[in-house]
Amino acid sequence: MSRLTSLTERLPGTRLVSHALIALVIFGLLTWINQFIDPLLSYYLATAAMYATAMFGMTILVGLSGQVSLGNGALMAVGGYIFALTSLNWQTVPILGTPWNAVWSMVFAGIGGVVFGLLIGGIAARLKGPYLAGLTLGIAVGVPAIANRFPGLLGGENGLMIQVPYPAGGYAAATGGLTDDASTDEFLGGGDEPLYEELPDDLFTDEQAVIEDDFAGDDFLSDEDFLSDDDFLSDDDFLGDDDFLSDDDFLSDDDFSTNDGFTTDDVVPEEAFDDEAFGVEGDLGSDVSAIDGLDAGFVIEQWQASVAIAVACIVGFVALNLVRGRQGRVWQAVRDDPVAAAVSGISPAGSKISAFVVSSLFAALAGAVFAQILSFVGPGAFTLGLSLSLLVGIVLGGRTSLIGAMIGAVILVWLPEFVLDVSADRGWDDQITNNAPNFLYGILVVLVVLAAPGGLVGGVQGFAKRLNRR
Amino acid sequence: MTNFIDYFLGGISSGVIIALMALALVLVWRSTRVVNFAQLAQAMFTTFIALTVRDLTGSWLLALAAALASGLVLGVIVHFLVIRPVKRMDTSGAIIATFGVLIALEAFAGMIWGGDGKAFPPPIRNTGFEIGGRVWPFSPYDLLVVVTVIVLVLALTIVFTRTSVGLAMRASAFNPEVARLSGVRVSRMLVLGWAIAGFVGAVAGVLVAPLTTLSPTAFDVFLVFAFTAAVIGGLDSLVGAVAFGIGTGLVISLVSGYTDSSNAPVVALVLLVVNLLFKPEGVFTHHKARTV
Amino acid sequence: MLTIEDLSVSYGAVQALKGVSLEVPPGRVTAVIGANGAGKSTLMRTLAGLEKPQSGRVTFNDTDITGRKPEDVVRMGIALVPEGRSTIPDLTVEENLKLGGMWRTHAQRNTSLTRAYTLFPVLGERRSLGADTLSGGERQQLAIGRALMTGPQVLLLDEPSLGLAPLIVTQILELVGTMAKDSGLAVLLVEQNATTALRVAKTGIVLNLGEIVKSGPAQEIAQDEELRHAYLGY
Structure with a gap:
């Protein structure tokens, strides 16, 4: 062990490679396990990976940097809401103009986390011990309440439903039907009102159905890698999974009949954002065939788990490099003796802020994963x-x-x-x-x-x- | 203008209760240099005890007595079992331990009394006084609250400024070493501080319960308010805690009244952030103790 | 009155006192002098109960008081005025004084308070002001007054001259010398400023790196030039 350590000390590149290997091995192992376990276990795996993602940041913030923070749940809310809002509202990436997908939502959630981390860290660096804990307590209680202030944008107490960006073609629909009691209800708390009522009716259009089908035909079957998947945002199987929303009537014919009056021309393309979330009739057809054709495919929980595992491993790799590198020692030096650290040329404030930024980034990414696990963001979840x-x-x-x-x-x-x-x-x-x-x-x-x-x-x-x- | 008066009156009783809660936090901080984040979970627990006693006996006074006694005892227990053994280690440990107590107490209360909000009936009428043909948002119960808080704060002031024990407690808070060298048994003063804080918290809990509903997590938001008030007051200052407790209550009431009650925690957060940015050492203290 | 035998104290790996033995007799001032880091403050803090000795014995009036808590030591009659004018700025002058000897009877405390105000008239004038309004010299008087309020038989004075003007130092130390002579108080004075300390002291003890290198009549020590060069640096 010590020989290994001394080797990695001598060759910085080796360390990077060994960290990458650790992350890859864990990723491979968990992904492999994820294929064989039943949906309930996949759901647990996804949740654990999500917690780990956020807690890698806590290791750095609370453990190494010595700042007890209760705000990371609120920072997860930041990530979750950004993920939800961007994937619900944006069809293309601003400026770049390329088609939107969930990876972009993750990127923006991360950026949001960094921004909030800078804001909070800037204040927090001036505080110590109980003052910091109290401030972050205020953030944990206060920030989710902000959602109630903007019911139009953020969905208020009911939150926002999102679809899981689940490449459906290659996967069979869930047959286990566990999510209604395991995830949705638990986190929705008292939100008994049907959430879908908040969505404008005109989004259920036939035109979208056609588009969806085309996409499905192209690459759903061949593409399991979410990182390169344009169709990441389309979610056909979501509807096949009736249990998920615990609302069987959700896509009943009645709902669709209200859309009959709309012609394709009525729909302005920019407004067509939420369509994927609730899919359309044509998708139901492809679902059925998927179930018939493939019985060894992923169910939605397995997909959620694979996303969560991937994010956790990437974040874990970054964290490993930070913790075992120079920055890790800087954080601990400032924690143990800020004056001595300052004398040896380290900025205590800078070190504390950087710990906050890193942990906020991780928390926001975890929040984005959490949003996908729940298919929902709302004050009741954070x-x-x-x-x-x-x-x-x-x-x-x-x-x-x-x-x-x-x-x-x-x-x-x-x-x-x-x-x-x-x-x-x-x-x-x-x-x-x-x-x-x-x-x-x-x-x-x-x-x-x-x-x-x-x-x-x-x-x-x-x-x-x-x-x-x- | 009528609105303003209404919101102002509405804020007074919650303000004086927040003042009591802030006072409890300050008492503990002064004695052990620990912010007891479990303070209001303790108050929640003793208020549930009071509710149980009230349901069994029908007497509000007995309920109050039960809350006060259990508040005192719980304060001492938490100090002996959790804070005394942990205190010498890093401050992170002490903070985390108080959150551990908060989590455990809230869950324990949930096990015994369930998670749903319960009504705590006020001992006297809680509908507004009717003066000049109009019902004002200030009830006989609000009056009882204000009078109780005034009496309690006066009593504490006398104890702290006019008695030897009070002097010993203050000295132990400001400079334990000099206090010990003067012959003060500082560790006893710390226990006394926790006991009095538990007592004050228990009073606050019983007083606030009829104004809201009682549940294991009902006081979480008050913890934020009380912490805000205590920090703005300077954490060391009893006067500051009372003044800014009332102030925080009024501001929250006004903002909630003019906009929406869901804003209250955000308002407290803004107050806290502004204070920490511009006057991090608090308004009522002249120490520079907060930064490195 | 106070007997110290073979006292050793260490902070972790650093040994601050190595087998120090000395006697503090009543009615006079005993001065311990030495450079910075000689272990003077450690000696005082250990005698007052703030530090635990590694080995050795402290006896007070034939009672072993080694390792007792500071609040017990002071109640037995040994009062320390720690380094750096140990007053509490948040309390008033009178509150600072009243803090000393809280366990004593009301009558005893009143007598001591009157005596403190006679010894230090300036404190009487400012009794209701905050201690933070006092000057450095006044604060040192307040710190000594607080220690006297405990009704001590032994007074431990740790660097009273630190940061004070020479004239004020002389005044305070001469007052302490008179007090020792008049009331039979045993005073142990620790000082870096050897000249002034040895002027009021009967016995002088030179401490260097935790060990006693010389002890004897104060005058003798004051005149030993070799000693001054070697250990006191002037």
């Missing part, structure tokens, strides 16, 4: 609870370690399920079952801070060291 979850995860896994972030992400997904299992065995009251995970989180966080500040990773390392000494 609560103070989400911000607290990130903090819990990073503390339990290990504050200063990227592996800790990954372990924390797994804990966040696993523990509630574990509690559900135990609850089913013991016949607990719903009231107990629903609150038990958070209760455990709270107790565990306190215990970890008191007894093992390094979290699970720190604890294992300490144990290994003691064994070695013997």
Whole structure:
């Protein structure tokens, strides 16, 4: 191990390659596993990868830079809303004029994260300890509330429904039908009102149906790589998946009949943005054939998981380079002794701001992935609870370690399920079952801070060291 | 103008309650240099206890007594079990630990009392006074709230400025080493600070509950308000906490009244950011303690 | 009165005191002099209970007080005036004084307060003002006054001259010398400024890098030029 480290110290290029290898191996492994597991597990995998993406940023911000932030849930909201708004409203990339796809939405979500990170980091760099925590607490509570201020643009309390940019042709529709209870309901909270009512009727046009079909014919079957996929935004299978919206009537004939009065000429192209989100009749046909023809394809949860895994691995690769490079040492130097760091030529403020920017970028990307997992963004998804979850995860896994972030992400997904299992065995009251995970989180966080500040990773390392000494 | 008076009156009772909450945060900060982010979760918990006692006995006074006693005890418990062992380590640890307590308490309350909002009936009429043929947004209950807060703040002021214990507590807060060298048992003063903070928080909880609904997370937003007020006041200043608590309550009431109540947290956030940008050391303190 | 035997204190790997032994008798001033970093402040802080010694023993009136907490040490009758004018600027002058000896009876405290105002009249004049309004010399008087309020038998003075004008230093130290003679107070004075300290002291002790290199009558030490060159740097 030490020989490996010294080798990588000598050759900086080697380090980059070894980090890339680590990221690629994890990516390959998870993608491979994702092919065989059932949709529920894919959904968990997607959620864990999303948490890990955000928590890599927490490792840097809270662990290395020593700034306790509760604002990362709000920064995820920034990323999620930007993803939703750009993919709902933009047909082409501004200035470039090339066709829009979900990768562009991710890019803009990331840019938004950087901008917000600069803003908050600029203020935060002047603050320490409790002041920073309190400010970010205010952000966690205040920022999602902004959505309520602009119900027209941001959808208010109900949020915005988006389609998952799911290249449908190559994949079979979901047959498991798990999402209605696993993701949508849980996060929509009390939003019982039908969300689709907010969408203008004139978007359901026949013209779009034709366009969609053409695209589908071209490359859906051949293209599984979302990074190069023009059709990323089209979402045919979305409709095949009735359970997903838990609303069987959603695309009933009645809905379409309201559009009968519209001719193709009535639709101004610029206005035709939301079309993909709710698809059209023609797509339903292609769905059926997809189900008939391919039974080994991806279901939507697997697609969501593969997006989440890809983003997590790219972010993890960047994080790994930052943490194990010079910047990682700078952050820790400023955390441990800002005065000494300043004397040796490091700007404490610059270091704190850069940690904020990086973690905001990661959070925003995680938020964009979260939006795709939920097919929805709304204040109910980006609560103070989400911000607290990130903090819990990073503390339990290990504050200063990227592996800790990954372990924390797994804990966040696993523990509630574990509690559900135990609850089913013991016949607990719903009231107990629903609150038990958070209760455990709270107790565990306190215990970890008191007894093992390094979290699970720190604890294992300490144990290994003691064994070695013997 | 009538609108303004209405919103102003409406803001007074919430303002004095926010003042109490800010006071609780300041009391803890002064004693242990920790912002207790679990303070209002503790208050939520003791208010639920009060509601249970009230439902069982029908007596509001007994309910209040139960809240105060449990507030005091809970403050001491959190201090002994969580803050004392963690305090010597990094400040991040202390902050994270208080959030751990917040998460656990909210979940525990959810286990016992459920997650839905519950009504906490006011002890006296909570419909506005009728003066000059018009109902004003200020009720007998609001009056009770204001009087209670005034009495409590006066009592605390006397304790802190006129008694030996108060002097010992202040000295322990400002300079623990000199206090110890003078013979003050500083660690006891810290416990006392947490106990009094728990007590004050419990009063705030019971007073605010009839004005809103009580649920495990109902006080989260008040935590933001109280923190804002405490920081603008300077975190060390009892006077500042009270003054800016009332101020924050009024501003929030006015903005909510003229625009929309969902703006309240955003308003608090803006107040906080502006304060941290332009007067990071707070208005009521002359220390330069916040930056590196 | 106060006996220190073979006292060693270290901060991590740095050993600040290496087996220091000395005696602080009542009714006079004992001065410990030495350059910066000689371990003078460590000695004082350890005696007051702020630092835990590694080894050695501190005995006060035949009671072992090694490693006791500062609040207990002061209650037994050993008061420290720490380096840097340790007043609390947020409190008034009178509050600073009243802080000392809070465990004592009301009558005892009133007597001490009157005495403090007699010794330092300027504090009486400013009793209700904030301590932050005082000048450096006045603050040092307040710090000593606060220590005297605890009714001590041993007064530990850590660098009282730091940052003060020579005239004020002389005044304060002479007052302390008179006080020791009149009331039987044992004073342990730690100073970098050797000339003034040795003028009021009966015994002088030279500390260097945590060890006592010389001790004897103050006058003798003051006249030892070789010693001055070697350890005091003037």
